[in-house]
Amino acid sequence: MTRVTADVTRVSRRSYWGRDEFDSEMERVFGRCWLFAAHESEIPSPGDYVTRKLGGEDVIVVRDETGDVRILLNSCTHRGNQLCRADMGNSSHFRCSYHGWTFSNKGTLRGVPERKQVFDADFDKSKYNLVGPPNVDVFHGLIFASWDPEAPSLLDELGDMAWYLEAVLDKAGDLQVVGPPARALVRTNWKLGAENFAGDGYHLGTTHKSPIDLGTYLNTEAFPQLDDVSMDAMRGRCIVAGNGHTLRVQHYGLETDEPVFLGYPEERWADIASGLDPRQADLMSRISVLHGNVFPNLSFIDAAALYSGDDTPAVSYVQLRQWQPVDEMHCELIMFALVPRWYDEEQRAHSQRANLRMVGLAGIFDTDDFQNWTSVADMSRGRVSQSTDFVYAGGVGIKPADDVGWPGAVYDVDHSEVNQREMFRRWSELLDDDSICTRTTGTADQC
Ligand code: FES
Ligand SMILES: [Fe+2]
Incomplete structure (x- = not known):
């Protein structure tokens, strides 16, 4: 079976919906890449933790008593019971509900009930500490980890995407997660959501015609600056940042000398610009929307909500979302709303509400998208349908622009x-690479 043609214009449906392909990608993609685990603001104090999936493994992401971020496999080293069952909390220790082994939040085995009666005198507790990924690192508040002991550094893996992520995450100073993340089991393959956020401007005019007609893009009442702008003047670009990372940005055709950060208080615009390098300010100014995907499964969107249907003022919103693979037909979607730390309570509430209304689980955009993504899954279950390919031939042969000045390959096409x-x-490159089989740890077991 050809998974992906040489020019990547066709991808076999089995790549999405085949059980064997799913097992391979769990090993060779999720067993190898740097994966998003949590945001630092979710665990600000010693003992704070959240429980998450990391490449199919259940983990506890915890700030230990000395303030370091640790990621621990959420499975007791005695006989595998789940150690922590809460989504989030604060604890100095985790106690197993089966036989009572107790671990510190550094992962050290501290307590073994009836140790002297049950185990030999030479029972060595230090052999049973919790394990975790060999690589953990933080990038502008985003906690990433990799199960691959030979993984490159996080910065090397992010490559040119680091510059773009930095622009999004630093645009309004330090961002923080508000509220617990929304979670939903979605009846589709994780790649369908990821490739959409990776840069599918093509679906907007059809899938999202209603919100566009409602004025989510152009609303001169909310933004008088847009008075002279028409939809035709919007300029979209696709950006390939390497290592599978991509994004798409769309700008309003505003003629301005100074950067314009729609959705943020105008008196803060100069401050926002001064916190970015001039090229990043150029990227983030005048955006109607910017979205992308950090390979493999961390997507993000940064936009301003121009229509809210009530008296909520136009406001910016930033969302991280992760497509956690469950099996070839299902993924768990986790959505994080982020706001600048300097927002007051009212601004925070407005931004969070905009986030929910626009790109929340029942948001105006996502209800459109879920319909299509689950439909693709439903229409791909049969033997005949699985023998056909998906087509990704749009814009084949286009060349990157050489006059934009941003990192990566910037294509002047929306x-x-x-x-x-x-x-x-x-x-495809990772699936074809057998070198994961020689790793000493990680998830490889089928090579
Ligand atoms: S399985 Fe955890 S203490 Fe036995
Ligand atoms: Fe969409």
Whole structure:
């Protein structure tokens, strides 16, 4: 079976919906890449923890008593019971509910009930500490980890994407997560959501025609600056940042000398610009929307809500979302709303509400998208349908622009499939790479 053609314009449906392909990608993609685990603001104090999936493994992401971030496998080293069953909390220790082994939040085995009666005198507790990924690192508040002991550094893995992520995460100073993340089991493969966020401007005019007609993009009442702008003046670009990372940005055709950060208080615009390098300010100014995907499964969107249907003022919103693979037909979607730390309570509430209304689980955009993504899954269950390919030929042959000045390959085109081709190029490259089989730890077991 050809998973992906050489020019990546066709991807076999088995790549999405085949059980064997799913097992391979869990080992070779999720067993190897740096994966998002949590945001630092979710665990600000010693003992704070959240429980998450990391490449199919259940983990506890915890700030230990000395303030370091640790990621621990959420499985007792005695006989495998789940150690922590809460989504989040604060604890100095985790006690197993089966036989009572107790671990510190550094992962050290501290307590073994009836130790002298049950185990030999030479029973060595230090052999049974909790394990975790060999690599953990933080990038502007985002906690990442990799199960691959030979993984490159996080910065090397992010490559040019680091510059873009930094622009999004530093645009309004330090961002923090508000509220617990929303979670939902979605009846589709994780790649369908990831490749959409990776840069599918093409679906907007059809899938999201209603919110566009409602004025989510152009609302001159909310933003008088947009008075002279028309939809035709919007300029979209697709950006390939390497290693499978991509994004798409769309700007309003505003003629301004100074950067314009729609959705943020105008008196803060100069401050926002001064916190970015001039090229990043150029990227983030005048955006109607910016979204992308950090390969493999961390997506993000940064936009301003121009229509809210009530008296909520126009406001910016930033969302991280992760497509956690469950099996080839299901993923768990986790959505995080982020706001600047300097927002007051009212601004925070407005931004969080905009986040929910626009791109929340029942948001105006996501209800449109879920319909399509689950439909694709439902229509791909049969033997005949699985023998056909998906097509990613949009914009094939286009060349990057050389006059934009941003990192990576910047394509002066809004509707293309160049970003999806980069995602599947990387995905296919990893699936074909047998070197994971020689790793001493990690998840490899089927080579
Ligand atoms: S399984 Fe955890 S103490 Fe036995
Ligand atoms: Fe969409």
